[in-house]
Amino acid sequence: MSSGPVAIISDLHSNLEALTAVFREIDQRGIQDVYCLGDIIGYGPDPGPVIEMVRQRCSLVLRGNHDEALFRGADDFNPIARLALETNREMIRPGFLRPAIRKVWWVFLRDLKVSEQRGEMLFVHGSPRDPIREYVMKGDVMFSPRKMEEIFELIPQFAFGGHTHQPGVFIEGVGHKSPEELGFRYEFSKEKGFINVGSVGQPRDNNPLSCFLVLHSDSVEWVRVAYDVAAVQDKIRRNKAIDDLCADRLALGR
Ligand SMILES: [Fe+2]
Numbered sequence: 001m002s003s004g005p006v007a008i009i010s011d012l013h014s015n016l017e018a019l020t021a022v023f024r025e026i027d028q029r030g031i032q033d034v035y036c037l038g039d040i041i042g043y044g045p046d047p048g049p050v051i052e053m054v055r056q057r058c059s060l061v062l063r064g065n066h067d068e069a070l071f072r073g074a075d076d077f078n079p080i081a082r083l084a085l086e087t088n089r090e091m092i093r094p095g096f097l098r099p100a101i102r103k104v105w106w107v108f109l110r111d112l113k114v115s116e117q118r119g120e121m122l123f124v125h126g127s128p129r130d131p132i133r134e135y136v137m138k139g140d141v142m143f144s145p146r147k148m149e150e151i152f153e154l155i156p157q158f159a160f161g162g163h164t165h166q167p168g169v170f171i172e173g174v175g176h177k178s179p180e181e182l183g184f185r186y187e188f189s190k191e192k193g194f195i196n197v198g199s200v201g202q203p204r205d206n207n208p209l210s211c212f213l214v215l216h217s218d219s220v221e222w223v224r225v226a227y228d229v230a231a232v233q234d235k236i237r238r239n240k241a242i243d244d245l246c247a248d249r250l251a252l253g254r
Contacts, residue, residue, distance in 0.1 A: 005029070008197045008213040010037035010125070010162025011064070012054070014044030014088055015201030015250075018210040019053055021227035022200050031214065037162045038064025038125035038132075040109070042081065043202055043246050045235035047088040050201075051105045063112035064125040064163065065133050070109055080243045087241040120157035127161060128154035128194075135164050136194060138176045152192050159194045160213070166205045167198030167213070167222050178205070179222040187219045195220055208253040 007026045012019050026034060036058040041047040043066075054061055066081075070089055074082040094102040115131040116123045127134035128151050140147055151159075152172045168178045172192040179198075186195065198211030205211075209224035233247035 004033065005031050006033045006035060006215040007031045008035045008037065008123075008160055008215055009058075009200050010197050010212075011039040011165050011199035011201060012036070012041075012044075012050050013039055013066070013199070013201035014041050014047040014050050015210075015232055016044075016046035016049045016053075017229075017232050018201045018225075018227045019050055021225045022210050022212050023053065023057065025223060025225050026212075029214070034058045035060040035123060035160075036062065037123060037160065037197060038062045038112070039066045039162065039199075040064065041070065041085070041088045041092070042066030043084045043242075044088075044232065045239050045242060047092050048102070048105060051092065051108065052101070055105070055108055060116055060123065061108075061112055062116065062123060062125050063109075063114055063132060067109050067112060068132055080245055084242045084246055087239065090241075117156065122154070122156055122159040124159065124161045126163045127151055128159050136161065136170065136196075137164060138166070138168070141170065141175045151194060155192050155194060157192055158188070160197060160215075161194065162197055162199065164196060164204070165199035165202055166196060167211050168196050169220075170194040170196075184223075185219055185221045198222060202250065203253045204249075206253050208251055 034057050036054050040051055040054050069085050074085045092102050092105050094106045124131040126132050127136045168176055169186050170176050197213035200210050203211050210227050212223055214221045229250050236242050236247035237244055
């Protein structure tokens with residue numbers, strides 16, 4: 001890890017316009033180091049260019065449930081997510097007479113690691129208990145206290161995840177705080193924290209702006225970035241193998 005701030009992105013979901021806008025912001029801030037917590041593909045229309053950008057720019061890349069579904073199937077996905085995943089697979093699947101770069105993308109996704117611990121910090125896509133698939137929701141604080149206890153037991157001091165597409169922080173013994181409640185910055189305290197970095201390519205906190213996190217030495221900061229939502233919607237609607245709902249939701253942030 002470099003000594004400067006680190007940008008952490010997650011849940012890109014084949015949204016090239018959003019990822020491009022996020023990297024523009026990261027570059028403007030002079031941030032060198034970028035980590036990606038998975039779900040590079042699925043839902044959106046541009047899996048190839050999004051994988052390539054992640055491959056070129058990110059120093060740590062973890063596996064999300066959509067990346068994994070490429071190899072183990074999407075049977076547990078809802079029909080809309082499954083259809084988009086199958087469409088994404090066709091767009092990047094290597095084969096005879098297909099572009100050679102696809103083989104590179106395929107192997108890159110196949111070999112992604114599941115989690116990473118660096119000092120006091122743990123990085124996952126889903127949760128420390130189930131790094132790829134488990135959702136940690138705001139409601140778990142009240143309704144699943146045992147689940148939250150088990151999760152905090154596995155966190156050295158801080159953990160970072162995505163998966164729910166809802167940015168915020170779970171603070172041990174305190175509860176959940178949204179970026180808005182914190183003024184978009186969480187100053188580290190002695191309590192353990194599980195920090196959700198939000199989603200670049202399909203935010204679901206009723207805010208359509210793309211979301212990522214900047215990790216500083218003593219705090220984290222959530223950043224929201226505008227991008228050309230209409231351009232992505234247009235690509236999705238022209239692609240008959242991706243349901244229009246995947247376009248509609250981008251404008252709503254749901
Ligand atoms: Fe996701």
